[in-house]
Amino acid sequence: MSTINFAAREINFKIVYYGPGMSGKTTNLKWVFGQIPDTRRGDMVSLATEDERTLFFDFLPVDLGEVKGFKTRFHLYTVPGQVFYNASRKLILRGVDGIVFVADSAPNRLRANAESFRNLRENLAEYGLTMDEVPIVLQANKRDLPDALPVEMVQMVIDPDKKYSMFEAVASTGVGVFETLKAVSRLVLSRVATAG
Amino acid sequence: MIEPAIALYGSTFQSVMKTLEELLRESGARYVMLLDRKGFVLAHKEALWAPRPPALDSLATLIAGNAAATQALAKMLGEPRFQEIVHQGEQNGLYVEEIGEVALLTILFDNSAPLGRVKLTAKKAAQALEQLTREAIVTPNKLGIDTDYRDGANALLDELFGN
Ligand SMILES: Nc1nc2c(ncn2[C@@H]2O[C@H](COP(=O)(O)OP(=O)(O)OP(=O)(O)O)[C@@H](O)[C@H]2O)c(=O)[nH]1
Ligand SMILES: [Mg+2]
16 A cells, blocks of 8 residues: 555645756756655656657656645656657646746857747746746756856846846756755745735 | 645545545456646555555656647647547556546556446546545645745755755
């Protein structure tokens, strides 16, 4: 029998890692998977192609623990970043509680970042949501690249008004991964706590 | 939560469990599970004789993703929806029934349970569950998800991910 006690109240949040192809979304999840104790997370599910590109989604459940009698859990998802997977990418946004937008710091990905961000806005609109209704944080990943663009420039093309918090990261070595996840989680919790 | 949340507890939860138990018994299936469209398990029940189920979290996620993809396909073909989702292997099968807009009922069965009976009992249970899940839609603050909750959860975030 399962050890999960459904009579106890349980609260789940869905956090989606969005961004252009190859920006490091899956790498973020892999880092979280590898670093937190296995008592605090479930299995990671990856629906990927042979060459490790995300085909549908990655999924990782993370247990925060019990708060005020609520078992609290974050379900982390990544979308497939490649442009032509938009139909499946859209599906993953269903019921989203918070978004991490993973931008690529490489100069030749500046435009891909902008396009992916615009695509996010369009896909949210299909669920009747605007960018202002969903907690969003930004991550400038691959800061280790020798030709990485200045963070300000990465942010400029996606968020010229600097509405969102931006975190610098090297997801492949874990730099900035927890900080980003913590930031979006806090926004999600604040939102649910003050929701009517 | 941007979409309304489904919170199953108390008497609604008991009624859901009773419906799932009946379904399990009448269908002869191994496992039955109620999940929301996002892929969260709301309630589940396993037959005493059945082997341990695979990880329910993963299962629920894949079923919700699969259902969403199937219904997106239906729309592209000009169908409002495909009536049922069924997968059958040599030993095991999976049957999914939509519960209104918000939930999915999943039945995992082996070849000792005929598909016809699984479908029939599932459709009956689906009717009861549709009513029950509708009753379970709530706003978070009604449940006590408030600023105290947020502060407690934030402390746990620091503990898990460091300061
Ligand atoms: N140099 C460098 N490489 C990274 C970093 N993060 C990820 N990568 C590499 O970038 C490549 C793509 O990473 P993924 O995490 O698979 O990218 P993704 O965003 O999931 O890509 P899609 O699934 O196609 O959307 C992999 O080879 C990673 O090892 C980083 O911080 N620095
Ligand atoms: Mg990926």
